[in-house]
Amino acid sequence: MALTFEELVAMQRAADEAHTRVLDLRETYGPPTHQEGGWTGTQKGTYETAWRAWRDLDRDLQASVAEYAKEAGRARPEVEAELRKILPDPESGRGTTEG
Template sequence: MGHAFEELVEKQRAADQAHHRVDDLRHAYGPPAEHKWSKKQTTTYETAWRAWRDLDRDIRSAMAEYAKEQHRPRQEVETDVKTAVGRTAAE
């Protein structure tokens, strides 16, 4: 299955949003070693983390496939996607 560049950008945005959600939860709940999380907090965090992990895996796979289809280096495609999303490759 081929991927359009715009699809990669949307997938990256979704992965970024999921990552921000995980960061927000970490900040709100505090380090689990210092604060006892409730069962609900633990479930919420683990669900958010799995969503981020899955979205990140999907975008990486899609970028690799796109790069292969376009005969371009994967890192170049990744940089172009991240630029289109509005962030630097270092993030």
């Protein structure tokens, strides 16, 4: 079933919220190797759960964007750019971090 652009926006928003959660946890906990003994078990579990949620939401979003672009006869980067006009990347202005 084809998605609407509004549904893509909702999916992008959910993925961005999950990404922001991961970024916030990184800021709160710091890099795991910069603390004596690393993160606690609870911190590691919380971070890994947040990271998996972001990864899964983003994977689903990317598949949906590709399907939407194909069905609409548009280029995928064009659709992605349109989404980012509405919802800026959570890392813009924060510096780049990798998961």
